[in-house]
């Protein structure tokens with residue numbers, strides 16, 4: 001059988017915006033699933049995935065390299081930084097659900113440092129203060145003119161997930177905002 | 184910016200995350216093939232569009248992506264309340280029937 005080799009071409013390869021107060025860098029590639037399931041399927045899916053799918057708005061669950069982000073009442077974004085085979089695992093689940101591999105649809109951008117909150121706030125209309133958007137909070141929302149998934153991974157750390165074709169826009173906006181947050 | 188309470192996200196969120204989706208509580212007739220053109224036109228095209236309180240569908244399109252219903256004042260743009268899709272139409276004083 002013929003072997004086909006696909007070369008990985010990161011859309012943000014080489015991009016970086018580092019300032020004293022905040023840095024904006026492309027995230028490493030990750031495995032991602034868009035998962036949809038009714039409440040009755042959650043327990044079974046959670047067992048298979050090895051983490052408890054969050055059932056409350058804006059909640060995320062992180063276990064090792066794998067995270068589940070609540071996006072809607074029956075919708076999650078799964079991110080696995082170890083790029084393990086999530087869809088093969090979910091394939092075995094017999095309860096009703098839909099799982100779509102979106103690993104290459106999304107690009108992750110990390111915004112980290114004391115100015116991270118101000119950098120995000122420059123383009124996102126949500127209240128991203130620690131009080132309203134605590135560590136672990138996540139949400140689909142907007143950044144400037146595009147839709148993103150925002151995830152606060154630390155007091156001064158955010159992960160922005162956007163669609164690949166919008167990555168240049170998202171990165172440029174965040175890099176500009178980081179420069180302002182710095183000054 | 185307007186803040187709109189999403190009944191699924193259970194909090195107020197910026198209007199930029201939402202999209203308006205027309206009049207709420209329209210019931211699709213079960214006998215469309217037998218209806219007169221006038222009755223079909225009434226169901227399909229004719230909307231009340233009153234001045235004041237209206238029942239509307241909205242979608243939290245850039246949030247949880249759910250459709251829900253809202254009572255809104257078209258004069259002041261104030262949202263009186265929002266509630267989940269499928270819930271009974273609330274009776275609001277001053278709203279058109």
Ligand SMILES: [Zn+2]
Nearest residue numbers: 189192243247
């Ligand atoms: Zn919502």
